[in-house]
Amino acid sequence: TMPILEQCFNLMDFEAVAKRVMKKSAWAYYSSGADDEITMRENHSAYHKIWFRPRILHNVEKVDLSTTMLGTKVDIPFYVTATALGKLGNPEGEVILTRGAKKHNVIQMIPTLASCSFDEIVDAKEGDQVQWLQLYVNKDRAITKRIIEHAEKRGCKGLFITVDAPQLGRREKDMRSKFSDVGSSIQNTGGDNVDRSQGAARAISSFIDPALQWSDIPWFLSVTKMPIILKGVQRVEDVLLAISAGVHGVVLSNHGGRQLDFARSGIEVLAEVMPELRRLGLQDKIEIYVDGGVRRATDIIKAMCLGAKGVGIGRPFLYAMSAYGLPGVDRAMQLLKDEMEMNMRLIGCSSIDQLGPEFVDTRGLSMH
Ligand code: FNR
Numbered sequence: 001t002m003p004i005l006e007q008c009f010n011l012m013d014f015e016a017v018a019k020r021v022m023k024k025s026a027w028a029y030y031s032s033g034a035d036d037e038i039t040m041r042e043n044h045s046a047y048h049k050i051w052f053r054p055r056i057l058h059n060v061e062k063v064d065l066s067t068t069m070l071g072t073k074v075d076i077p078f079y080v081t082a083t084a085l086g087k088l089g090n091p092e093g094e095v096i097l098t099r100g101a102k103k104h105n106v107i108q109m110i111p112t113l114a115s116c117s118f119d120e121i122v123d124a125k126e127g128d129q130v131q132w133l134q135l136y137v138n139k140d141r142a143i144t145k146r147i148i149e150h151a152e153k154r155g156c157k158g159l160f161i162t163v164d165a166p167q168l169g170r171r172e173k174d175m176r177s178k179f180s181d182v183g184s185s186i187q188n189t190g191g192d193n194v195d196r197s198q199g200a201a202r203a204i205s206s207f208i209d210p211a212l213q214w215s216d217i218p219w220f221l222s223v224t225k226m227p228i229i230l231k232g233v234q235r236v237e238d239v240l241l242a243i244s245a246g247v248h249g250v251v252l253s254n255h256g257g258r259q260l261d262f263a264r265s266g267i268e269v270l271a272e273v274m275p276e277l278r279r280l281g282l283q284d285k286i287e288i289y290v291d292g293g294v295r296r297a298t299d300i301i302k303a304m305c306l307g308a309k310g311v312g313i314g315r316p317f318l319y320a321m322s323a324y325g326l327p328g329v330d331r332a333m334q335l336l337k338d339e340m341e342m343n344m345r346l347i348g349c350s351s352i353d354q355l356g357p358e359f360v361d362t363r364g365l366s367m368h
Contacts, residue, residue: 005324005331010339011295011316014332018089018319026088028177030318033257034169039265040257043293046265049364050302055348063344065337067352069310070158070227070248070287072130075105076337077304077352081291081312082134082160082231084204087115089322095124096321100329102129104337109160109312112136112147113204122154132158134231136165139209141219148224159224160251164232166210169259217245229289234263236273242286249287249309256292256314266290267303271365274307274357283307297339301347304355306362 002021008014019027033040065076080101086093093115094108101108102125109132110121118133125131133151138144148159220228227248232255233239242250252270254263270290277283290303291312303311313336320328344350347359 002323005327008320008324008328008331008335010335011320011332014316014319014323014328017323022089022322025177026322028173029085029088029171030083030315030322032171032173033261034171034259035261037257037261039254039261039263040293043254043257043265044295044299045293046267046365047293047296047299047302049362050267051361051364052298052301052347053359053361054346055359058348058350060345060348060350062350063341064351065340065344067304067310069107069289070132070229072107072157073105074107074310076300076333076340077308077310078294078300078313078336079107079109079132079289079310080317081314082109082111082162083314083318084111084113085115086318086321089318090325092116092325094121096326096329097317098124098129098131099326100317100321100333102126103330104333106333107132107157109134109158110151110156112162118147118151119154122156130157132156132160132229133226134160134162136162136205136208137212137216138207139211140207145223148220148226152224152226156226158229158249159220159226160229160231161220162231162255163212164234164253164255164259164263165205165208166212168205168208169255169261171258214241214245217247221246229287232259234269236269236276239273239277239286239288240280240282243282247286249289251289251291251312252308253289253291253312266292267299267306268365270303270306270308271362277307297336297343300336300340301343301355302360304352305357305360307357 067077080097095116098108098121107130111134133156229249230242230247231251232253233250239250252266287309289310290308294311294313300311317329320332349355
């Protein structure tokens with residue numbers, strides 16, 4: 001029998017339930033990482049190399065978790081990152097994440113490869129709720145331009161261009177399950193024929209342009225007023241190039257360990273990036289986000305201490321949605337809020353702006 005929702009006490013609990021109840025092929029698509037999944041495992045375990053240096057005797061009676069991301073005020077410094085094929089886990093798909101995000105006043109990033117149509121996901125938002133768009137760049141730039149213009153017209157407040165996927169990684173679990181229901185789970189690819197023999201991921205990605213390069217960035221800046229963020233940056237040199245290119249942000253990310261195996265974790269890259277930006281006086285020129293392996297509020301706090309503007313969370317909300325629908329997503333988000341409020345108190349901080357490098361001991365990271 002399936003545990004009741006109230007028996008899920010942390011984000012890992014949702015994963016365990018999802019593994020039991022999801023269709024095998026759907027589980028394979030969501031849970032898989034590239035090759036030997038070394039990076040996927042490292043994403044979470046990298047956080048275990050960072051320890052806290054809490055302070056005492058500061059008033060933490062009231063804790064305010066709110067912050068801003070790309071100018072939007074949010075209740076807690078995470079956003080729901082883009083994950084393709086929401087209907088594999090739940091027949092309603094991504095709109096469940098839209099509703100969960102609304103309830104907790106966090107931002108949802110809409111994937112190019114959503115199961116629901118883009119407009120369905122935008123229509124599901126309420127009031128002044130904010131959404132971003134994750135963009136896979138099509139070889140046909142006319143299609144890409146149409147997608148961008150439409151997203152801006154529908155009110156998206158950020159354009160996250162995925163730059164770590166010129167070719168989709170080999171996710172062998174997914175390939176073994178030889179996807180049969182990809183076709184019905186996907187709407188927005190722009191119509192390429194689907195080759196199912198390579199698993200869900202590869203089947204839907206053949207339109208992505210592997211020729212995308214730095215010299216294309218001015219074009220993106222010219223076709224939209226939305227802030228542009230490069231998703232999938234993995235070294236400080238590229239953060240500096242991103243600043244020169246005039247983009248508004250980067251996500252330090254390895255795509256949840258689904259692309260290059262042996263890519264470093266986002267938090268490890270953050271520890272490399274921020275000191276260098278501060279040394280060059282560039283820390284306010286760009287917003288730095290991190291994703292991959294964030295499962296505990298302590299992970300969020302560590303990233304904020306090291307200088308992130310916020311963190312993206314992917315699989316945990318997919319698992320919560322697949323196991324329990326909207327109540328699952330709601331509880332997963334509430335658990336993070338509760339954990340974060342407590343842990344902020346325990347390290348002696350009552351607001352996000354108080355967090356800084358002095359609260360973490362990063363000597364366990366390989367930077368040292
Ligand atoms: C992703 N991710 C992703 N990223 C992207 O830019 N476009 C996409 O279509 C997808 N699709 C996708 C599907 C699934 C099932 C997963 C798990 C991930 C990557 C995602 O945005 C993010 O980088 C990672 O999911 C973060 O890691 P965690 O939180 O899943 O560990």
